[in-house]
Amino acid sequence: MAIRRSLPSLKVVFGTYFLTIIVACLLVSALVLLAFNRASDSGLLIPANQTEQRLLKQKQQLEQTSSFQARLLPKESHYVFLNKDGKVKKSNMSSKLEAAALRVSKGKEVDHNTYGYFMTIERQDGLLLVNYQLVSRYRLSWMNRYLPSAQVIVIIIFTLINLLIFILVTLYFARSLQRQLAPILTATGQIADQDLDFTVGSSNIKEFNQVLTSLDSMRVALRDSLMHSWQLEQEKQNQIAALTHDIKTPLTVIRGNTELLNSTSLSGQQQEFIQYSLKNIGQVETYLQQLSYLAKNSQLQDFHPEKIKVAAFLEELSQNSQALAARKDIKVQFFNDLSDNQLTAYWDKDLLKRALMNIISNAVEHSPKGGQLQLTCHLKDDLFHFTCLDSGQGFSREALEKATYQFFQDDTSRHNRNHSGLGLTIADNIIRLHEGSLNLSNDLKTAAGRVEVILPLTKI
Known part of the structure; x- marks a missing residue:
């Protein structure tokens, strides 16, 4: 940004403002007195x-x-x-x-x-x-009868004109200051919008130019910082993607050899070990799939919302949650308060089902065997609300703040380590893609974990 030298300061600007008002008022006073004298000379006014x-x-x-x-x-x-x-x-x-x-x-x-x-x-x-x-008087008698005295009229005219001068000069200088402030407002607005590839303007006032210089320095530093952070994030995601790909090859070999070994003649204990290995290989493959998802940049390329029927979507979600909870004999209570069977929403069906099933899976995992799960759906202010309430120990204070962070595992209150810590992270990312929000809390009555999802029905 080119900085102009020898610019006037705010002190000079405001000094000019007050001097302009004073000079204008003196000129008006002289003109009013001149007009008064002319009126006296013409005989319209009789001197006091x-x-x-x-x-x-x-x-x-x-x-x-x-x-x-x-x-x-x-x-x-x-x-x-x-x-x-x-x-x-x-x-x-x-x-x-x-x-x-x-x-x-x-x-x-x-x-x-x-x-x-x-x-x-x-x-x-x-x-x-x-x-x-x-007292000055008018030559015409009717003027003396109906008009104020000449002195009063002079005072009124003088006051009104000076007030008009003050207003006009103030408006002129205010607009001038607004023009000088415009580059600052433009720069701050673009920085707030994270649009950092622009040239900061200049001002004709010294202090404003100093602010613009500081904003330009801040813009450059912020741009460099964001670029560095983006490069680090890209490098991290590339490393995750490469590592995921590299792990898949030996894991495929391990699975193939394990399945070949399983086809041979083995004792009961050996069969048990093989099944245990295959189960854990499958879990590692699930983790790799989740890591591959996170390695993609916000999944925008895979986000394809379309108009779907909410009732059919919730019916499928209810069936899947029942099947998922059955393995731990957990009773699912599904409360659907949506009366309109023709209600539609602009969602990515597959992604959103994955997000909600991650939430339900997390709730099932942290609920005791034979417990219960409450799923509630309703509309409020044209927004879809989905609530999942488990029967576990609830979220710890740390989990309420970090549960959606990558790889976070709440080992204090929800101590099962048989998960990667990515379920709620993936759910939160998908819900954000839908312009929605995911909120964690503990139920006031049961202290169990409570997850609420709020989604718009239409495209934003």
Whole structure:
């Protein structure tokens, strides 16, 4: 992977993000103020101090006219004119505002937020108090009636635009970061799928590129490790296959000579020894067949599922299990809860029969003579459940974890050594080919060994 030099770090990226927001907000503030000033210059907005400025211009005239003339006051102002005795002579104020004006005339302070501001004008015939507000107003009266004040509108516009800027800038930088993260997500996804023959991409951010470099190193190391493990597994399977083939030749010679010897005139004890030898030769041949099966790579080339009738399959399984258990006088109880005789499944009949018979054979082997075997079949959530419950001593804790491992023999609780430890391994492999699962447990009531197989009915 080619690494670009002098790339910006995340610190620079986030610094750019915040600087962009700040600059954009300052520009918007300047534009809003410019628009506010333009509105004031055009006459649409009346400045907040316009009334005060007009009063200051008219103050000298208001002081010197022979009689008080209200027309000289701005329309938006309110007044109260007191004679020399402090009595109200003229007023257009409300009673509340007038009371506040009287307090001002006596030198007292009032709340400007509530009552606004007062300008005191002394005349020869009395005292004039003019009330005004330092608030921007609209030139049109209906705008003053229905719209918020100009200051409030400026604050609202400023807030909304700044919020919009924050959202847009954040979305832009988020999408930019997503694009920079894409090579990392792609690499991790392909590694998770064990697709290790790919080229790791690059990013324009320093820290992301460091992560990508680490992922590329991990990809190479994992690929080499898996390749080495696969080569070791292939070598092991090839050795097993070769050894199996090599053993078959001398074993065939031994069987042939033993059968020839059996055809000669022998004593009863010699006949007994010959039969014992032939029996063990047959068992060795069975082990070799199982080893040959395991030497094949997951048996995918021999896996041929097809649509079969479940009822007929289970009937054949019941007959075979009865015959297998008869040699130890074991009673088989076969419970079939499947009511639909036309129910079909997409299974490899021969392979699956072999798997289930391995499970049943294992249960028979570890059940005492004259014991019983319970086989149960039922459907749950469109899945086929097969349970085999023997009457033996149950699985040890180690067996519950390792019983499906190759050559594992649970000598602690199920001590018969007359088996290779491959039965459950082969069964587990076949069931996995059918996208099913094999679970081992001990029965809660009897503590006997319990094996449950769960299989889908349709092709996955």
